Amino acid sequence: MTDSLSSTDDDAGHEPRTGVLLVNLGTPESPEPRALRRYLAEFLADRRVVELPRALWFPILYGIILPFRAPRSAALYRSIWTGRGSPLAWLSEDLAAAVAARCADRTAVALAMRYGEPSVSRQMRALRERGVERLVVLPLYPQYSGTTTASVFDAVTAELGGWRRWPELHLIPDYHDDAAWIDAVAGSIRTHREAQAEPGHLLFSFHGIPQRCVDRGDPYADQCRASAGAIARRLGLEEADWSLSFQSRLGRAQWLTPYTDQTVRALAARGVRHLDVVCPGFAVDCLETLEEIAVQNAGFFREAGGQSLRYIPALNAEASHADALAALVKRHLDPGT
Numbered sequence: 001m002t003d004s005l006s007s008t009d010d011d012a013g014h015e016p017r018t019g020v021l022l023v024n025l026g027t028p029e030s031p032e033p034r035a036l037r038r039y040l041a042e043f044l045a046d047r048r049v050v051e052l053p054r055a056l057w058f059p060i061l062y063g064i065i066l067p068f069r070a071p072r073s074a075a076l077y078r079s080i081w082t083g084r085g086s087p088l089a090w091l092s093e094d095l096a097a098a099v100a101a102r103c104a105d106r107t108a109v110a111l112a113m114r115y116g117e118p119s120v121s122r123q124m125r126a127l128r129e130r131g132v133e134r135l136v137v138l139p140l141y142p143q144y145s146g147t148t149t150a151s152v153f154d155a156v157t158a159e160l161g162g163w164r165r166w167p168e169l170h171l172i173p174d175y176h177d178d179a180a181w182i183d184a185v186a187g188s189i190r191t192h193r194e195a196q197a198e199p200g201h202l203l204f205s206f207h208g209i210p211q212r213c214v215d216r217g218d219p220y221a222d223q224c225r226a227s228a229g230a231i232a233r234r235l236g237l238e239e240a241d242w243s244l245s246f247q248s249r250l251g252r253a254q255w256l257t258p259y260t261d262q263t264v265r266a267l268a269a270r271g272v273r274h275l276d277v278v279c280p281g282f283a284v285d286c287l288e289t290l291e292e293i294a295v296q297n298a299g300f301f302r303e304a305g306g307q308s309l310r311y312i313p314a315l316n317a318e319a320s321h322a323d324a325l326a327a328l329v330k331r332h333l334d335p336g337t
């Protein structure tokens, strides 16, 4: 655990000890089919992620999806694996350490994964052992979705179901329009584009969700559009300079459109030679950015006649990112500041 609790804090007055739980999605433990099966089985059995009746879904999951997808996904993960393991895991750890360094005394910061380890339960218990009486939960998803954010909150409240004494609990549902976060993303885009000889068209690509979720009231798509609009305005872009699309579709149902793969092909066909792609729904880089965008979609763009697709990395553990998240937590606890 990363924290700023020190031995002298016990004498520091009446402020409750605060815990900040950052939660990301999770990632397989190794890029091997067995680990992928375990990870995907937990992820795709979550009712927040796949809403089909279990009697219908489990035979498809165990009979078709896991046997076919686990080896294929393992090979993709192998292509992005590093000496420190899965990028999502260690980039999230580095981000949590950077946020902890910016938090007040008597504040402990922990990182949990919704699927796999370290689990939400384990990290909540660790914070309890540190004497935390006030808990802030910040899912590392800028835009709220029932499929991601609500699933994190489910895990938190399921763990609390077994606690005699609840902490003072604060849930941060999203930060899609947070000014400091918008500035951080815009600043990163500007820096990357200024380093290019020729400016490109800017594509905002967000992870998709099934259209049905949005039809039933999920605010995710509206928040993605609001984030992209605010970042584009901050950059002073004209409407014609940027586009928005949704990636990572799974299965045959209708997902949010336009799809990223079709969009990059259409932009190339329209004569766009250089395409800058940014994924502001991902706090840190992961399979869906490093492989799906930077490799797979870069290939689609070139096949369709484009010259170069330039992926702009996630904010990861950058100072501007940690500053924005630490300020978000602080403001949530002290709205006057």
Ligand SMILES: C=CC1=C(C)c2cc3[nH]c(cc4nc(cc5[nH]c(cc1n2)c(C)c5CCC(=O)O)C(CCC(=O)O)=C4C)c(C)c3C=C
Pocket: 025, 026, 027, 028, 040, 048, 049, 050, 069, 073, 086, 088, 141, 145, 147, 148, 207, 208, 209, 210, 248, 250, 281, 282, 285, 286, 287, 288
């Ligand atoms: C950023 C927000 C995310 C939303 C919304 C989301 C919805 C969603 N995802 C799936 C299925 C899969 N996603 C996978 C990987 C993955 N997804 C996110 C984030 C969101 N998902 C991240 C950060 C990652 C990368 C994890 C990593 O280890 O790097 C995968 C696994 C990879 C693969 O096999 O392709 C699946 C499967 C659904 C069904 C869904 C909404 C219903």
Ligand SMILES: [Fe+2]
Pocket: 169, 170, 171, 332
């Ligand atoms: Fe609160």
Ligand SMILES: [Fe+2]
Pocket: 207, 248
């Ligand atoms: Fe996903």
